[in-house]
Amino acid sequence: GTASLTNYPSPEENDVAFAQRYLANFYGLEMETTPMTKMKVNRNIMENKIQEMQKFFGLKVTGQLDTSTLDMMHRPRCGVPDVEN
């Protein structure tokens, strides 16, 4: 069989990684690390945190990394968290 010679992350994966860092920095996102429960729980946690950030910025609350949410995340900003953590 053939194997991919490069393992560059896809743009979506980049977005997710960037969003995770952003939400960890400013919204206290803490990802579940135990393998057994990781996937599903993390998705819920991430969605909740995205909603919290969207609510704070007055964006449409979708829980998804839509364009306006990613645009806001990429704006230069202050390093202090937006919520208590």
Add this chain to the structure above:
Amino acid sequence: YQLFPGRPVWKKRLITYRINNYTPDLKPEDVDDAFQKAFQVWSDVTPLKFRQIHENEADIMIQFALREHRDAYPFDGPWGILAHAFAPGAGLGGDAHFDEAETWTKGRKGPNLFLVAVHEIGHSLGLGHSSDTSAIMFPSYRHIDYKIFRLSADDIHGIQSLYGRPEKHQVPSNPSNTNPAACDPNMSFDAVTTVGDKIFFFKDRFFWWKLAESPKSSISSISSLGPNLPSHIQAAYEIADRSHVFLFKDDKYWLMNNLKPQLNYPKSIHSLGFPSSVKKIDAAVFNPLFYKTYFFVGNKFWRYDERRQFMDPGYPKLITTYFPGIGPKIDAVFYYNRHYYFFQGSKLRKYHVLAQRVIESLKSSTVLGC
């Protein structure tokens, strides 16, 4: 606005700051000037005073740093995180750090040092981030014309909730800064009404109020009138002889009697006789001469008979037809001394009720003594 957990504040009025090192992006005197002006923005609206010192430990230590810089929050290179600051306290408390990877400017080609300094000093004094996009404490950077920069009402409310107002004798560095957001040349109001001998000018979560004959105004929050009253009021009017003030937002309205919100409100505006197609009211005004209330919606208006308690027949009518020189739409209106005062964006038109014509055009912010 938000405060930090535990509401940390400085327990004294004279606070020192020290600029530990200087960015090579600007002349040292420009850095000094930017911070001096930034601190002055906050001292103008509080009893606080700030003094720069050049040696020993200051309350607020300011430094420009790259990446990891001995606190748990490394910087990340150009743009991204521009700066951060710590809540009031000893040691690191109150300190403000600026990312040296940025190209700091006095203008707009890069992050403006003065604007970012105002924001970080807000943190150094105890303010958290605000979700109000017009506030300097909004977390994302956006360029504002720093020459006419003003704190927003939300910023002022937040910092005064921590330190109170400036002492009476204290003359602000910039007189119009006593109502900073009010004197914005593009100021427009959500709703305006007389209330007894005063006039209330509603904007976002706040209202300015002043005696009708005095240029001086004060600011308060709508929630101080009643916890259940909404922000962003859209229309308001007073029936003075009943001490009734009506507030409108979307398809609901509230009644205050002697400035006390009445129970069993809000009610639906459709109970007044509006068709279901009307979803909100732009402006409203009660005319004591005719004992009628005029409701302005889009480019049309209705007239309500307050004695008989129902809408007059033959409405709606076009605003431009029956109020020459006004419209097609209006933001707010109030009645005072045989005149309507129509607000359309940043324009104010004084309209003689009986002569039925505009007799003067002004800037909306004029009414607040600007």
